[in-house]
Amino acid sequence: RSYAEMISFSSKYFYGNQLQPMKLRGVPIKDVFEFCEIDTQGKVDKTLNTNADEVAEIIGRLEVLIKDGSKFSVGIITPFRQQQSLFNKTIKENSSSTEFYEKLRLKVMTFDSCQGEERDIIFYSFVACTQKDNLNYIFPKDIDVVDDDEIDGSLKRQRLNVGFSRGKEKLIFVHSKPINQFKSSLKTVLMHYEQRMVEGPSAKDTDQKSPMEAKV
Numbered sequence: 759r760s761y762a763e764m765i766s767f768s769s770k771y772f773y774g775n776q777l778q779p780m781k782l783r784g785v786p787i788k789d790v791f792e793f794c795e796i797d798t799q800g801k802v803d804k805t806l807n808t809n810a811d812e813v814a815e816i817i818g819r820l821e822v823l824i825k826d827g828s829k830f831s832v833g834i835i836t837p838f839r840q841q842q843s844l845f846n847k848t849i850k851e852n853s854s855s856t857e858f859y860e861k862l863r864l865k866v867m868t869f870d871s872c873q874g875e876e877r878d879i880i881f882y883s884f885v886a887c888t889q890k891d892n893l894n895y896i897f898p899k900d901i902d903v904v905d906d907d908e909i910d911g912s913l914k915r916q917r918l919n920v921g922f923s924r925g926k927e928k929l930i931f932v933h934s935k936p937i938n939q940f941k942s943s944l945k946t947v948l949m950h951y952e953q954r955m956v957e958g959p960s961a962k963d964t965d966q967k968s969p970m971e972a973k974v
Contacts (some may be wrong), residue, residue: 759876759926761790763954767947768923771901772915789928791955793948796934802889807838809885812932813848816881819930820849820864823879824857830928831863833877835921837896841885842868869896869921880925884944887934893942901943922947 761783769777783790796811803810816834823832836842845866849855858864867875886893898914922929929951931937937948964971 763790764925765923766954767950768919772919787955791951792930794932798887798934807840807885807892808844809934812883813844815932820858821854824854830878832879833924834866834881835872836883837869838885839868841883842866869917872924873920876924876926878927881930881932884933893944897942897944899942901946
C-alpha cells in the first residue's frame with residue numbers, strides 16, 4: 759500500500775528487509791514524511807494521556823485539506839485511548855465535522871485498533887512532552903529486546919509493526935518534544951524515518967552526455 763521508504767521500518771525490524779513494495783515513489787521525499795514539533799510551552803494537560811495542542815494542530819491541518827479540496831483519505835493514530843476520545847469530541851464540535859468524515863474518510867484510531875485499516879495520509883499524535891511521557895507503557899523500551907513478559911513484549915512490538923504500516927502516501931509525525939528525547943523504542947522509529955528523508959539521485963546526477971540515462 760505504501761512507498762518503500764514508508765514501509766522500511768517494518769521491513770527492517772520485522773521482516774528481515776524482505777518486503778518488496780510494488781509502489782514507486784513519484785513525489786519528493788518531503789511529501790512522504792513530515793515532522794511537526796509542537797511547543798507546549800511547558801503545559802501538561804490535566805486529563806491523563808491527552809495533548810490538546812496536538813489535537814488542535816492536526817484538526818487545523820484537516821481544515822486546510824478540506825479547504826484545498828484534497829482527495830486524500832486521512833487517519834489519525836495515537837497511543838492512548840484518552841487522546842482518541844479527545845480527538846473524537848473535538849472533531850464532533852467542529853463545524854467541518856461532516857466533511858472530515860465524508861470527504862476525508864477520517865478515522866481516529868489507537869495503535870491497538872488500526873489493524874486492517876489504511877489511509878492515504880496518517881497523522882500520528884504521540885501526546886508525550888518533556889514534562890510527561892507514558893509511552894514506555896505502550897511501546898517496548900528497546901525494539902531489539904523482548905520484555906520479561908513475553909506476551910506483553912510481543913504486543914508492544916506488534917503495535918509498532920501495525921501502527922507504522924497504515925499509510926499509503928504520507929506520514930505526518932506530530933510530537934511535543936524533540937525526537938531524540940523520546941526514551942522508548944519510539945525514538946528508534948522516528949529516527950529511522952528521519953534518516954529516510956534523504957532524496958535519492960535525480961536526473962541532474964546522471965551522465966549529462968547520456969540523455970537516455972536521465973530518462974531512465
